[in-house]
Amino acid sequence: MSPGCRHCGYAGRPRWANGHLAVLAALLWLVPLAFLSQGFYPFLIVPAMALTVWAAVAVRRVCPSCRRPWRP
Numbered sequence: 001m002s003p004g005c006r007h008c009g010y011a012g013r014p015r016w017a018n019g020h021l022a023v024l025a026a027l028l029w030l031v032p033l034a035f036l037s038q039g040f041y042p043f044l045i046v047p048a049m050a051l052t053v054w055a056a057v058a059v060r061r062v063c064p065s066c067r068r069p070w071r072p
């Protein structure tokens with residue numbers, strides 16, 4: 001396997017698309033976990049799970065040159 005984009009021939013490294021979603025999901029988990037650790041109902045745990053699923057789907061590596069999915 002040779003590194004690089006097989007669509008346009010870009011030879012550098014791929015970049016993460018929608019990486020901010022993963023950060024946001026991690027931050028959103030802090031709220032229900034904090035409530036849970038205090039013995040309260042974990043508010044926002046449903047949006048946190050939804051955002052985690054969304055991030056898992058949307059965050060992927062793409063070619064910074066042609067923006068297509070990164071599959072060397």
Ligand SMILES: [Zn+2]
Binds near residue numbers: 063068
């Ligand atoms: Zn490319």
